[in-house]
Amino acid sequence: MTPQAHSLLWDYLWLAPHILALALVGVLLRREFRRHYPIFCTYLLFAGVEGLCLFALDVSPKVDPVAWWQALWVGTVIEGILKFAVIGELLHRQLRSWPSIAKLGRNLVSGAGVLLVFLAAVAAAFSAHDNAPWYIGSIHVLFQTIYFAAAGLILSLFVLAAWLHIPWERQGYGIAFGAGLVWCEHLAMWALVAGGILRNSPWIDIANMATYHVSVLIWSYYLLTSERKSLPKDDSRHRHDDSYDPPNSGPSSGEPDDHEETLNDWNRELERLIHQ
């Protein structure tokens, strides 16, 4: 069964994630979150308003189809800029607490960004010819270009974090996970369209809208629920209790003073090595 444009499922998938996203922004704006991730809040707000406006323009009989495509173009360009700003915000939040690797991380992701933009431009140059008007064919290529760079950059954040074992903040991780999911799926779909393999199929829109819906749910879960704090340890474990039998007692694993002495020995040896 092929889904029809403006069927109940279609309308739900178009409207529901945007309404949910706007509700999420409404909740987040009341919280501390907006100060931590202002660009993501702006992105979510813009994407929500844009989605609802495009729906209204689509169903309105007074609106010329060309005007709808023009609105989509403007929205896509602004949203594309916001997507890259969100990635920058995630990178900043991810590295700001770790000065030892901040410069390296920024350089690696910036380098990946330059490479991705170059590859995206090459991919755009080799996309299939489309018989549709230029503003329809070109926007497919624009989608492919934006999502290729955005998905690649999000992937670079995950690879960087895994390689250096950078801890994720729960909220930042949720944003990156949701964005990674939807941008990778969109890239696959728009690559098929721009490559001429899949065109004029309602399944493309259904898949894209459904994935965005899932992403908004992921963002809602990660941004509205908080991480469990570990309970304070039992005082009896904090006390240096002689009756406690350590499970991993090495040759000198008992006394803190002993460790301090060892540490000082190491410090002397290593300082000598470094300055020789």
Next chain:
Amino acid sequence: MNPSTLAVILVVFAITALLYVGYSTVSKKLQTSKDNSRSFQIEPLDVEAFRNLVDPAEREYLRRRLPAPEFREVQRQRLRAMADYVHVAARNAAILVSIAQAALSSSDPRTVETARHLIDNAMLVRRNAFYALFRINVALAWPNSGLAAAPILHGYERLNGSAMLLGRLQNPAVPVRISAM
């Protein structure tokens, strides 16, 4: 290039990226559940032996005493041993990040601050280990060249201090030791 081929390449890239993002989420969940037992996976590192390996004076001594072909062979063996040490240091640093990450959610501000410091030092060690391994691999191809592995040692020394402090704050009876006695 054929547009269809390009589209397939991009789809494969997108699916791979998606799988990686999903995999990292699953592994993150699994890692959190076994963080408590990770300190036992730390392999204490003999910094004294490592110091001897990277000592330029030692290298110069060998160069003077040994014939050139023999020196190159010995130096390669030393470099391989050095690489093993660096691998252990990097792996220990990764384990310490996991342990300290769990401590970040502690209600004790001092523990959280120490955990942050430990993570920063551990990541510095991982970064330096990457550079050191690169230089070691270059030196393996050209054993006569000099090699400075001091940054990794310096980072490891700071890591040792932070790990012991965090271990002491969390549980004074069970210290975290990353250097052999």
